[in-house]
Amino acid sequence: MKADQVLTAHHDVLRGLLRELAETTDDQVADRRRLRDRLLRELEVHTQIEDELFYPAVRDVSPLLSVAHAEHRQIDEQLATVMRTPVDDPEFVTEVRMLSSTLHHHTFEEEQRMFPQAHALGEERLEELGRQLQGRQEELGRSGAMRLIVRLKRMTLKLV
Amino acid sequence: MSVRSRLEGVLGAVERWDLLDAPGYQVEHGVALTYLLAGRYARPLQDLLHGVWLGHPLHPALVTVPVGAWTAALVLDGLDATGRGGPGTGPAARAVVGVGVAGAVASAATGFTDWQHAHDGARRVGLVHAGLNSAALALYGWSFADRGRGRAVRARVTAATGLALTLASSWLGGALSYRHGLGTDHADRSPEPRRFTPVLGQADLVEGEPVGVDVAGVPVVLVARDGEVHAVGGTCPHQGAPLGEGWLHRGELVCPWHGSRFDLATGEPAQGPSTAPLPCFETRVSGGQVEVRRRAHWRSPTATTTAEEASR
Numbered sequence: 001m002k003a004d005q006v007l008t009a010h011h012d013v014l015r016g017l018l019r020e021l022a023e024t025t026d027d028q029v030a031d032r033r034r035l036r037d038r039l040l041r042e043l044e045v046h047t048q049i050e051d052e053l054f055y056p057a058v059r060d061v062s063p064l065l066s067v068a069h070a071e072h073r074q075i076d077e078q079l080a081t082v083m084r085t086p087v088d089d090p091e092f093v094t095e096v097r098m099l100s101s102t103l104h105h106h107t108f109e110e111e112q113r114m115f116p117q118a119h120a121l122g123e124e125r126l127e128e129l130g131r132q133l134q135g136r137q138e139e140l141g142r143s144g145a146m147r148l149i150v151r152l153k154r155m156t157l158k159l160v
Numbered sequence: 161m162s163v164r165s166r167l168e169g170v171l172g173a174v175e176r177w178d179l180l181d182a183p184g185y186q187v188e189h190g191v192a193l194t195y196l197l198a199g200r201y202a203r204p205l206q207d208l209l210h211g212v213w214l215g216h217p218l219h220p221a222l223v224t225v226p227v228g229a230w231t232a233a234l235v236l237d238g239l240d241a242t243g244r245g246g247p248g249t250g251p252a253a254r255a256v257v258g259v260g261v262a263g264a265v266a267s268a269a270t271g272f273t274d275w276q277h278a279h280d281g282a283r284r285v286g287l288v289h290a291g292l293n294s295a296a297l298a299l300y301g302w303s304f305a306d307r308g309r310g311r312a313v314r315a316r317v318t319a320a321t322g323l324a325l326t327l328a329s330s331w332l333g334g335a336l337s338y339r340h341g342l343g344t345d346h347a348d349r350s351p352e353p354r355r356f357t358p359v360l361g362q363a364d365l366v367e368g369e370p371v372g373v374d375v376a377g378v379p380v381v382l383v384a385r386d387g388e389v390h391a392v393g394g395t396c397p398h399q400g401a402p403l404g405e406g407w408l409h410r411g412e413l414v415c416p417w418h419g420s421r422f423d424l425a426t427g428e429p430a431q432g433p434s435t436a437p438l439p440c441f442e443t444r445v446s447g448g449q450v451e452v453r454r455r456a457h458w459r460s461p462t463a464t465t466t467a468e469e470a471s472r
């Protein structure tokens with residue numbers, strides 16, 4: 001798979017999780033907690049593979065890196081708000097919808113604008129980058145250190 | 161070669177110096193982490209430091225404190241060194257150095273808060289600006305301590321070096337404002353359209369979903385909400401983001417880039433980093449078409465349209 005296809009597939013996972021989360025009701029506390037924690041993990045992996053591999057690779061062909069970076073910041077901040085909101089709070093879904101809007105805009109920006117620009121790298125390079133992204137994504141998914149970071153982040157965000 | 165073209169060369173070199181990006185992102189991650197740890201207080205604190213309450217960035221106003229205090233210290237040090245100052249001059253110089261250090265710490269907090277959202281060349285220039293200022297702050301901290309220990313000569317030398325660094329750094333700070341437009345108002349303040357102009361079929365508006373349109377070259381965002389059609393400027397005053405790509409949260413329009421939030425009725429920023437309000441437009445529906453007209457800046461959002469104005 002090419003880099004843009006790998007990332008779009010992962011965007012689909014993130015969008016799917018947010019859709020599921022937004023459809024839960026206030027009494028589905030366990031489901032909310034499970035989906036939210038999965039979302040936190042997937043977002044952490046996604047941000048990291050983009051920051052580490054994809055953005056440095058496209059810096060010469062896309063002028064949108066700063067914008068994409070700003071959008072990651074906004075997603076991160078809203079994720080913190082979602083983590084702070086108790087899962088049985090009536091405001092929970094409102095904050096999840098805000099996170100969903102933020103993420104949808106970011107994925108739109110990448111899929112509609114940045115990925116077409118990335119094609120200037122050539123098909124071969126995109127295939128190679130895709131393999132790297134996939135490898136790193138699987139590695140981070142298995143990584144104990146990543147799991148520890150996510151757990152620490154979850155605990156800290158709930159405390160503050 | 162003129163002074164200006166030399167300075168221009170320095171500025172260009174800093175703007176293109178992409179080795180600064182890696183440390184720049186590290187510093188930004190540090191700022192982000194600090195605010196994440198501030199939890200629910202992060203937003204009000206950032207709005208305070210951006211100057212959302214003030215209407216323009218707080219940083220340039222606050223930096224006058226260290227620059228003024230440290231300039232006064234230079235004068236007092238000069239008087240003291242030449243024996244023309246009288247007995248209170250040394251302690252007075254130490255006091256103003258201290259005031260400057262406190263002001264510089266506060267200025268740094270506002271500066272990092274504004275800088276975290278800077279893009280590309282401005283981000284690099286801002287990082288060098290911050291680095292030089294931090295070095296100056298360290299020198300003045302050292303100078304302050306030396307004054308307490310009676311190391312008067314070394315204290316004067318470090319202070320004078322600190323002032324030179326501060327002035328060099330101020331030049332870069334000026335470039336950030338006047339060249340990169342960081343902190344300036346990026347909204348389109350055109351007085352057009354002066355007359356009601358049709359922009360979109362009412363049927364094309366979906367409740368609660370912002371739509372970006374172009375009215376005689378002026379970007380406008382339309383939002384249908386609770387039976388009303390709101391229209392505000394389509395360019396974020398903060399850094400020019402397309403607000404037509406934004407969304408609503410708790411009834412406020414959210415900027416897709418840095419998350420500023422705007423009141424739809426008044427255009428006021430409900431949340432930073434934007435410190436300036438959005439331009440507002442009056443709307444009416446005529447023959448199934450939404451029409452907009454620029455609201456005069458002096459007219460309050462609730463003012464009624466006079467018969468004479470409505471007839472235009």
